[in-house]
Amino acid sequence: MPTARHFPTAQMSCVAYAAGVRLPVGGSAVETVRKARARRGSFVWIGLHEPTQEELSGVAALFGLHPLAVEDAFHAHQRPKLERYGETFLTVFKTIRHPPRKQHPTNTGQLTSGEVMVFTGPDFTVTVEHGDHGTSSSIQTELEAAPARMSNGPSAVLHAIADRVVDDYLAVTETLHEGIEEIESEVFSHARGHTVQPARIYQLKREMLELARAVVPLEQPLQALSTQSFPAVPPQTQDYFRDVADRLLQVSEQVDTFSDLLNSTLDADLAQVAVAQNADMRRISAWLALIAIPTMVCGIYGMNFDHMPELHWRYGFPLILAGIVVACLLAYRAFRRSGWL
Structure with missing residues (x-):
């Protein structure tokens, strides 16, 4: 033992x-x-x-x-x-x-x-x-x-x-x-x-x-x-x-x-997480679209041509600014109604 x-x-x-x-x-x-x-x-x-x-x-x-x-x-x-x-x-x-x-x-x-x-x-x-x-x-x-x-x-x-x-x-x-x-x-x-x-x-x-x-x-x-x-x-x-x-x-x-x-x-x-990312992408896309409106207009009128609509008109500049603001407001309203903003 x-x-x-x-x-x-x-x-x-x-x-x-x-x-x-x-x-x-x-x-x-x-x-x-x-x-x-x-x-x-x-x-x-x-x-x-x-x-x-x-x-x-x-x-x-x-x-x-x-x-x-x-x-x-x-x-x-x-x-x-x-x-x-x-x-x-x-x-x-x-x-x-x-x-x-x-x-x-x-x-x-x-x-x-x-x-x-x-x-x-x-x-x-x-x-x-x-x-x-x-x-x-x-x-x-x-x-x-x-x-x-x-x-x-x-x-x-x-x-x-x-x-x-x-x-x-x-x-x-x-x-x-x-x-x-x-x-x-x-x-x-x-x-x-x-x-x-x-x-x-x-x-x-x-x-x-x-x-x-x-x-x-x-x-x-x-x-x-x-x-x-x-x-x-x-x-x-x-x-x-x-x-x-x-x-x-x-x-x-x-x-x-x-x-x-x-x-x-x-x-x-x-x-x-995927739904939140999609919502973020929609908001980013909507803001980019709003920024694109004045960018496009300014880009067009930034070209050095002599013969352009309202180029030499006295009220052309304020009219273009007003058009940009109206277009942005309409786009913003559309995005808000669709739920993107």
Whole structure:
């Protein structure tokens, strides 16, 4: 068996439970596992945060974890999945969180992600976390306050993690929905003086894409946990996994809806930009036409010919000026009536 030197306390928590109550065992992780296994109906929960290869190898040797699963847990950046190795299976969750928009109203670059790998066996749970979300530690406190839930054994830990991860997904969708509503109100506001910057829309689309990469692959593992038979998952726990799977499906549908909304909003914003540009071009063209009237007349009379109409007439100059003014006023009135000015 591995010695205690494989399990530095700064990176690991090792706790044993029986009938939903924490056992007062101490010492090394190896000693805790030995005492827990000597007591019927107990299980051990080991939590690791970004462990080194040596630390993870020590835990793997203690519980006989499959080398491929251990490699996935060490390297991280895995796709959400469920892989079965005999009586033990590995479930990978991708955690996504976003602070409330009241704290970060700009909604730019605030989404953070992490990973939680859960090894589940008949009498043990090993969680390996990557990132700073601290999911396992808060769940441990929550479960210890509910012995009835903890009495379901390792499956209770797996369900609590899945439930927390999906709850975080729902919170992220609410925040994204608020951002989409703000952009929609700006795009379709009649009093707005500027267009919405496409970068804000693209930022939301990137965040939804990252959320989709966490949500969509997780649908199949949760369906399997709620319908298929696993040694460490009793039938009474499958109903809870079914509830989590239903909420995950809700998140997936919201992501698809939000993506369509953002595409429509972006198209509407670009269409309004095009309409505004056309209106500007009409106004510019109308003013150019008004300027062209005196320019044309002055250009004609600027030619050095001796025989031109009213060239030597005493009232020719004021008459030409009056004609220019009248022509400009008539053109201005026509443009105003047509909506170009």
